[in-house]
Amino acid sequence: MTREPLPDAGPPTRAADLRLAGEWLARHDLAGARPTPLLAGRLAVRRQARLAAHVILAVLIIASALASVAFLGPQPRRPLQLPALTVVVAGLLLAQLLLDRWVRRVDQRAGATLSRRAAHLIQPGWRAVLGLPYAVFTVATFAGAMALTGSALAVPDPAVRRPAVVLLIGLLGATAIFALQLRHLLRHPVVAEDEESLTADVIMRVEDARVLATPNVQWSLPMVLLFGTAPGWWSAASVAYLILGLVAFIALQTRTPSSATVARQAMSNR
């Protein structure tokens, strides 16, 4: 990573990507390393993929809300809302798969230009990449959202049960998308030519895993679909879930070591 000079001229987008890569390196205590086109390209594709992943989750929330409204509309027995939502969720899963494949292909192309390739002999697993505290938080967030869904399903009122079914489909879809992205993070081939770029690769994975662990759908979907419709105890439980989750998330962000520190620890164990 240190051998290639920073090009003085080039297409504006590439220069911008290189500048952003330089900022990224500085942010991760790698200020001594020079941003290479390889790193700039990999970071650029990840930025775009992360944005697209947010759009996928937003579409999931909107589709669930629309399905819920239609399900509760004047003709609640219309049979197509839930299958349509299921198809949308399946489509979003497919979109996520294609997104991951696109990132992999860009990395492969970048890797093919390298004359030297470096790799770990002991692969960093989920404990190194996601970390136990984030893993526990993620499991607890999904479990909390599922418990809220289950308790809403137990309410006999159809006005609560129907959006709860929609919520269940949405959460299962979000869980599947999370699992796909985590699998991709852990199994995606390394693209590195030396120790520095190998460290940068692990930092990217740790960063991506932490973004992935941010509970967007788990927090928003129960509120969007059921808050106000469900009984008071359910609304109180969902607010408590949200506040507790937020406090835990802030504690995680402030107490856990930075992604660069985690990556260096992972590298020293290899």
Add this chain to the structure above:
Amino acid sequence: MIVIDAASPVPPFEQLRAQLARQIQDRTLAVGARLPTIRHLAADLNLAVNTVGRAYRELEEAGLIETRGRAGSFVSAAGEEARERVRRAAADYAAVVAGVGLDAAEAIRIVQAALTSRGTAPTSS
């Protein structure tokens, strides 16, 4: 860490085999450590699956790693055995050298040449 240099005259499978063997011998890779799957390492290093497979096969024949079916490949506890085999072979070689009356410096040069041809010679003489 493993580094494969495409510009090196040493074939990639030999670079991989030699680096793995060195890390097993010097305990960088502990006994029982699980190695990446052939397919995964090939993808990481941009090598053909057969290339990594050949390196693993040679390490297995040398007793440095063992494959436990679908569980994968692991650093073998037989590393010491392999070292002992080398010691025995060296003793045999020393006996042959003494038998034909070759001087020690030339005997060492012959060993170095043999190791160099396999890409496993030490960098300093």
